[in-house]
Amino acid sequence: xxxxxxxxxxxxxxxxxxxxxxxxxxxxxxxxxxxxxxxxxxxxxxxxxxxxxxxxxxxxxxxxxxxxxxxxxxxxxxxxxxxxxxxxxxxxxxxxxxxxxxxxxxxxxxxxxxxxxxxxxxxxxxxxxxxxxxxxxxxxxxxxxxxxxxxxxxxxxxxxxxxxxxxxxxxxxxxxxxxxxxxxxxxxxxxxxxxxxxxxxxxxxxxxxxxxxxxxxxxxxxxxxxxxxxxxxxxxxxxxxxxxxxxxxxxxxxxxxxxxxxxxxxxxxxxxxxxxxxxxxxxxxxxxxxxxxxxxxxxxxxxxxxxxxxxxxxxxxxxxxxxxxxxxxxxxxxxxxxxxxxxxxxxxxxxxxxxxxxxxxxxxxxxxxxxxxxxxxxxxxxxxxxxxxxxxxxxxxxxxxxxxxxxxxxxxxxxxxxx
Amino acid sequence: xxxxxxxxxxxxxxxxxxxxxxxxxxxxxxxxxxxxxxxxxxxxxxxxxxxxxxxxxxxxxxxxxxxxxxxxxxxxxxxxxxxxxxxxxxxxxxxxxxxxxxxxxxxxxxxxxxxxxxxxxxxxxxxxxxxxxxxxxxxxxxxxxxxxxxxxxxxxxxxxxxxxxxxxxxxxxxxxxxxxxxxxxxxxxxxxxxxxxxxxxxxxxxxxxxxxxxxxxxxxxxxxxxxxxxxxxxxxxxxxxxxxxxxxxxxxxxxxxxxxxxxxxxxxxxxxxxxxxxxxxxxxxxxxxxxxxxxxxxxxxxxxxxxxxxxxxxxxxxxxxxxxxxxxxxxxxxxxxxxxxxxxxxxxxxxxxxxxxxx
Numbered sequence: 001x002x003x004x005x006x007x008x009x010x011x012x013x014x015x016x017x018x019x020x021x022x023x024x025x026x027x028x029x030x031x032x033x034x035x036x037x038x039x040x041x042x043x044x045x046x047x048x049x050x051x052x053x054x055x056x057x058x059x060x061x062x063x064x065x066x067x068x069x070x071x072x073x074x075x076x077x078x079x080x081x082x083x084x085x086x087x088x089x090x091x092x093x094x095x096x097x098x099x100x101x102x103x104x105x106x107x108x109x110x111x112x113x114x115x116x117x118x119x120x121x122x123x124x125x126x127x128x129x130x131x132x133x134x135x136x137x138x139x140x141x142x143x144x145x146x147x148x149x150x151x152x153x154x155x156x157x158x159x160x161x162x163x164x165x166x167x168x169x170x171x172x173x174x175x176x177x178x179x180x181x182x183x184x185x186x187x188x189x190x191x192x193x194x195x196x197x198x199x200x201x202x203x204x205x206x207x208x209x210x211x212x213x214x215x216x217x218x219x220x221x222x223x224x225x226x227x228x229x230x231x232x233x234x235x236x237x238x239x240x241x242x243x244x245x246x247x248x249x250x251x252x253x254x255x256x257x258x259x260x261x262x263x264x265x266x267x268x269x270x271x272x273x274x275x276x277x278x279x280x281x282x283x284x285x286x287x288x289x290x291x292x293x294x295x296x297x298x299x300x301x302x303x304x305x306x307x308x309x310x311x312x313x314x315x316x317x318x319x320x321x322x323x324x325x326x327x328x329x330x331x332x333x334x335x336x337x338x339x340x341x342x343x344x345x346x347x348x349x350x351x352x353x354x355x356x357x358x359x360x361x362x363x364x365x366x367x368x369x370x371x372x373x374x375x376x377x378x379x380x381x382x383x384x385x386x387x388x389x390x391x392x393x394x395x396x397x398x399x400x401x402x403x404x405x406x407x408x409x410x411x412x413x414x415x416x417x418x419x
Numbered sequence: 420x421x422x423x424x425x426x427x428x429x430x431x432x433x434x435x436x437x438x439x440x441x442x443x444x445x446x447x448x449x450x451x452x453x454x455x456x457x458x459x460x461x462x463x464x465x466x467x468x469x470x471x472x473x474x475x476x477x478x479x480x481x482x483x484x485x486x487x488x489x490x491x492x493x494x495x496x497x498x499x500x501x502x503x504x505x506x507x508x509x510x511x512x513x514x515x516x517x518x519x520x521x522x523x524x525x526x527x528x529x530x531x532x533x534x535x536x537x538x539x540x541x542x543x544x545x546x547x548x549x550x551x552x553x554x555x556x557x558x559x560x561x562x563x564x565x566x567x568x569x570x571x572x573x574x575x576x577x578x579x580x581x582x583x584x585x586x587x588x589x590x591x592x593x594x595x596x597x598x599x600x601x602x603x604x605x606x607x608x609x610x611x612x613x614x615x616x617x618x619x620x621x622x623x624x625x626x627x628x629x630x631x632x633x634x635x636x637x638x639x640x641x642x643x644x645x646x647x648x649x650x651x652x653x654x655x656x657x658x659x660x661x662x663x664x665x666x667x668x669x670x671x672x673x674x675x676x677x678x679x680x681x682x683x684x685x686x687x688x689x690x691x692x693x694x695x696x697x698x699x700x701x702x703x704x705x706x707x708x709x710x711x712x713x714x715x716x717x718x719x720x721x722x723x724x725x726x727x728x729x730x731x732x733x734x735x736x737x738x739x740x741x742x743x744x745x746x747x748x749x750x751x752x753x754x755x756x757x758x759x760x761x762x763x764x765x766x767x768x769x770x771x772x773x774x775x776x777x778x
Contacts (some may be wrong), residue, residue, distance in 0.1 A: 060713035132663035
């Protein structure tokens with residue numbers, strides 16, 4: 001009984017002391033919670049000689065290929081800059097740029113967790129790939145006033161300054177791409193009948209909306225048939241058969257699924273329908289889609305781009321491309337030739353960030369956002385002629401201009417007019 | 420302060436006051452914890468709470484009743500979407516919570532009424548269909564779900580005057596809701612229904628001969644699992660504040676299943692460990708090498724299953740068995756389990772012995 005009492009007393013003391021310890025810890029818990037920084041004080045993630053950027057992007061899983069590229073490009077860009085001494089900032093100090101990248105496997109929940117983990121250590125978040133994975137922490141980034149800039153999503157929400165004060169998209173929206181097609185077609189001299197097949201979601205809708213707004217009022221263009229499919233469909237043969245019967249000479253196929261695009265190219269041929277094709281930028285790879293699809297049978301395959309393709313013989317000696325490929329190998333931890341345009345885009349993100357760094361006058365996130373939003377007609381390395389980074393246009397991502405290109409049997413050439 | 424309890428460690432755990440003090444201490448720690456931890460730690464624990472509840476639901480139908488369900492993520496996603504829709508339409512939050520529980524439960528009931536007629540792997544196949552149907556459905560019903568762009572809903576700002584930060588407030592809500600769900604589930608599986616579930620899991624013919632309808636109990640278990648899945652969906656929206664069709668992809672359902680087996684099938688504490696595994700391991704592998712996360716997670720999963728086929732929850736037992744071969748059953752229980760030594764020992768122990776064969 002005595003022992004019982006004593007052990008009880010021991011436990012009571014243990015509980016009391018545990019409580020006392022935890023309670024005393026309460027006083028100092030203000031540290032580590034963002035949003036309370038004094039005016040003008042340096043933001044987290046920046047010191048006098050370095051700045052840290054965070055990235056959450058898919059590095060494993062189905063989208064790991066492009067995801068890895070989004071990290072490799074910007075890491076290579078700043079790796080080369082750091083080796084040369086660093087980047088000179090607008091406040092006169094020279095800083096090295098460090099990148100902290102985490103894998104989110106294209107899972108919004110993990111992307112949010114990665115953001116929570118990074119936000120107090122990094123100055124800004126950048127370059128991450130994916131619409132849902134960027135949307136998942138958009139609200140939190142606004143509340144915490146953490147920049148979420150030059151992210152790789154075609155979602156226009158990220159370029160709406162009123163809705164997203166701390167965000168800026170990098171790549172052109174689906175709308176921008178559709179518009180470029182429409183403009184090219186509307187400017188052609190002949191009459192054209194257009195058939196449209198689009199994915200039944202925001203991706204397809206964006207393309208179609210942009211395309212239609214561009215051909216509005218053009219008398220020579222008539223949309224003769226318009227169908228949709230689901231992203232989960234395994235075949236669009238029925239839609240293609242119906243569209244072939246429309247007699248269209250131009251086919252706008254807003255499709256994001258690689259195998260479906262290949263089988264569409266094959267199916268239309270077997271139906272004896274050979275229109276000119278307009279393909280989105282992410283399903284127009286010469287090696288992965290056009291060759292297996294037998295694209296040579298068509299009079300023209302058109303797509304859009306804003307970056308130089310390093311694999312293209314036309315750019316093999318281009319100084320931008322040579323420098324980029326060398327840096328990607330040496331600093332980007334990416335020894336192979338880049339398989340996705342995201343590597344080039346990410347390199348351009350690096351160059352655009354450098355522009356903003358050079359113009360930011362205080363080491364704060366506010367000053368950075370101001371500098372980032374005032375970049376005009378900056379021709380980033382690897383950019384095609386007639387495209388530029390322009391962050392001053394309301395409602396547009398950093399790159400909103402694309403050029404239309406035509407398939408030449410191996411790669412793409414920029415075209416000024418349709419046929 | 421020489422504690423006399425060292426020599427009598429095993430008997431101390433059986434004293435009645437310890438049985439009360441243990442849970443009490445746990446409650447106090449949980450109540451104080453959000454105030455002292457960093458923001459990121461709070462958010463991480465809240466996420467663990469979300470997935471612990473999801474794994475718990477899966478445990479009810481799989482761990483305790485032995486029916487393979489590969490669709491649990493669908494109910495989490497359903498609950499999350501109901502919550503997001505309700506919040507974005509400014510419905511009362513209590514009503515939203517009730518709907519986030521009930522709607523998935525009704526969906527689960529309807530599926531179970533049909534699926535539970537099937538046996539064995541057929542029921543698994545039916546549940547596979549749920550996330551596979553759920554993703555395109557969420558994309559298609561864009562008026563309700565926001566399509567593939569998903570839905571954001573922030574509804575858990577700390578109330579004015581409470582003096583709490585948002586992350587602390589959210590963690591308190593998660594702890595309270597998850598605590599209640601765990602307590603109720605624990606009581607369920609320890610009681611009459613738990614014994615019936617165990618018998619249905621063990622042998623359906625025996626169950627029938629004892630007057631326990633396997634069909635009814637399978638439907639019941641599945642419905643409860645769906646309801647708990649809905650609760651975890653509500654918590655998901657509370658913590659993550661965003662849902663999209665990606666939330667309920669089939670791969671996540673498999674991850675939940677892996678988390679349940681790793682934590683410990685048919686175990687309440689195992690559900691918490693499973694939730695912790697689901698959340699912490701990606702963070703851990705990200706620290707090691709962000710480009711090798713999938714590989715590292717696979718290796719870790721294999722390692723745990725080789726060393727601890729009964730899941731992480733069997734770790735203390737495996738340790739004590741190795742050190743003290745003579746240890747009694749009661750003292751070998753995991754120390755974090757509130758009163759695992761009480762009451763109907765058969766119901767609590769039976770699934771654990773069977774687990775070796777099933778896992």
